[in-house]
Amino acid sequence: MRDMVGSDVKAIRGRLLSFVSEPAGPGDRSSYSYIDDGIVVVRDGRIEAAGEASQLLAGLPPGTTVDHHPDGLIVPGFIDTHIHFPQTQVIASYGAQLLEWLNKYTFVEEQRFADAAHAERNAVFFMDELLRNGTTTAVVYATVHPGSVEAFFAESERRGTGMIAGKVMMDRNAPPGLRDTARTGYDESRALIERWHGKGRQRYAVTPRFAITSTEEQLEAAGALNRENPGVYMQTHLSENLREIETVRQLFPDARHYTDVYDRYGLLGERSLFGHCIHLDDDEVRRLSDSKSVAVFCPTSNLFIGSGLFDLKRLSGGADPVRVSLATDVGGGTSYSMLRTAAEGYKVLQLGGQNLPALSAFHMMTRGNALALGMGGSIGTIEPGCFADLVVLDAKATPAMAHRMETIEGDLDEELFVLMTLGDDRAVRETYVQGQASK
Ligand code: GUN
Ligand code: ZN
Numbered sequence: 120m121r122d123m124v125g126s127d128v129k130a131i132r133g134r135l136l137s138f139v140s141e142p143a144g145p146g147d148r149s150s151y152s153y154i155d156d157g158i159v160v161v162r163d164g165r166i167e168a169a170g171e172a173s174q175l176l177a178g179l180p181p182g183t184t185v186d187h188h189p190d191g192l193i194v195p196g197f198i199d200t201h202i203h204f205p206q207t208q209v210i211a212s213y214g215a216q217l218l219e220w221l222n223k224y225t226f227v228e229e230q231r232f233a234d235a236a237h238a239e240r241n242a243v244f245f246m247d248e249l250l251r252n253g254t255t256t257a258v259v260y261a262t263v264h265p266g267s268v269e270a271f272f273a274e275s276e277r278r279g280t281g282m283i284a285g286k287v288m289m290d291r292n293a294p295p296g297l298r299d300t301a302r303t304g305y306d307e308s309r310a311l312i313e314r315w316h317g318k319g320r321q322r323y324a325v326t327p328r329f330a331i332t333s334t335e336e337q338l339e340a341a342g343a344l345n346r347e348n349p350g351v352y353m354q355t356h357l358s359e360n361l362r363e364i365e366t367v368r369q370l371f372p373d374a375r376h377y378t379d380v381y382d383r384y385g386l387l388g389e390r391s392l393f394g395h396c397i398h399l400d401d402d403e404v405r406r407l408s409d410s411k412s413v414a415v416f417c418p419t420s421n422l423f424i425g426s427g428l429f430d431l432k433r434l435s436g437g438a439d440p441v442r443v444s445l446a447t448d449v450g451g452g453t454s455y456s457m458l459r460t461a462a463e464g465y466k467v468l469q470l471g472g473q474n475l476p477a478l479s480a481f482h483m484m485t486r487g488n489a490l491a492l493g494m495g496g497s498i499g500t501i502e503p504g505c506f507a508d509l510v511v512l513d514a515k516a517t518p519a520m521a522h523r524m525e526t527i528e529g530d531l532d533e534e535l536f537v538l539m540t541l542g543d544d545r546a547v548r549e550t551y552v553q554g555q556a557s558k
């Protein structure tokens with residue numbers, strides 16, 4: 120409803136969970152705020168207040184709509200820090216590891232995005248799918264075609280979401296229909312930055328696909344875009360697959376290692392996101408750490424394409440700590456759901472003798488990923504001033520979940536672990552974007 124000064128006010132009621140710090144381990148009660156019967160007051164798309172229903176209800180303007188989700192667990196909308204929007208029809212492609220998978224499936228499918236109508240249709244599907252899964256912000260690879268970026272940002276803007284995306288830059292080792300040049304890649308990226316970076320909630324990511332598909336001249340151009348446009352992000356792939364790493368070694372014989380290829384062109388930094396980071400040597404870890412770059416953990420993809428096991432302890436807990444985020448990497452990844460992603464992350468870490476407590480997983484999907492994007496205070500928490508991007512979860516959504524939940528009485532850690540281990544889009548009751556139901 121509109122109040123006396125014409126702003127749009129509503130409220131969302133349920134069980135509120137939001138993190139205030141990184142959990143030190145299972146059961147770290149100090150890392151989050153939990154309110155059993157809470158209310159989020161939303162004014163013009165942003166959170167005005169969040170707290171006990173008993174305290175806030177009485178202060179709402181008369182007639183305020185209250186969406187009540189009894190038993191619903193309300194958490195900040197999930198953030199996916201690495202996903203490919205043109206791979207919705209690549210997901211579930213059989214039997215190949217990275218380089219073959221790219222050539223046989225991905226590059227074939229991405230060529231269809233030369234057609235603007237195809238890109239627009241897929242943008243609608245992609246956004247529907249993200250929101251059905253509770254994801255309200257994502258860092259997105261489009262294709263080499265500027266029209267694919269245009270279609271994606273336009274759809275995000277229509278939905279009111281805040282997305283980060285960029286045109287893939289690729290000027291070699293790809294089919295002719297998917298190649299730009301160092302010059303056109305630069306010009307087209309720059310035009311897209313001017314048009315979309317900072318337009319409402321949209322942000323741009325300079326996106327050289329990976330070292331294999333860019334010449335030195337193009338990486339140089341990507342570095343220039345980074346330098347010349349403060350505030351843009353940079354995303355690429357790094358050290359995912361052993362044959363990929365060997366190919367990079369042959370293409371860049373002067374580089375000390377794979378990370379050094381990007382380093383030479385000024386592509387490391389605190390707004391730089393490197394997908395995968397599985398087979399790094401110690402010097403690479405040090406450079407990522409020193410430069411405050413982000414290593415993006417993509418567990419379903421790493422398992423599905425058979426790339427290897429991400430070593431979270433070594434990266435984030437070592438002498439040279441690297442900032443880490445979590446992501447689906449659809450369509451190498453096999454699910455749009457951050458819950459499924461956390462479940463597979465848990466298993467990957469188990470195989471390496473490590474763990475992922477449920478609190479840490481939920482922190483990563485929300486506040487942790489927001490911090491990795493430098494967006495803490497705007498998304499990822501339920502705090503005044505943040506966008507009211509929220510997801511309402513139901514830990515009893517399926518018979519198997521409801522049955523398991525019978526054994527859990529009021530233990531939040533256990534409920535979260537059930538949600539991440541057994542949950543998926545079925546556990547998402549509602550997704551709010553700027554306070555509007557959007558699932
Ligand atoms: N490396 C270069 N391109 C890609 C891609 O599309 N997906 C994955 N998983 N790795 C890549
Ligand atoms: Zn990827």
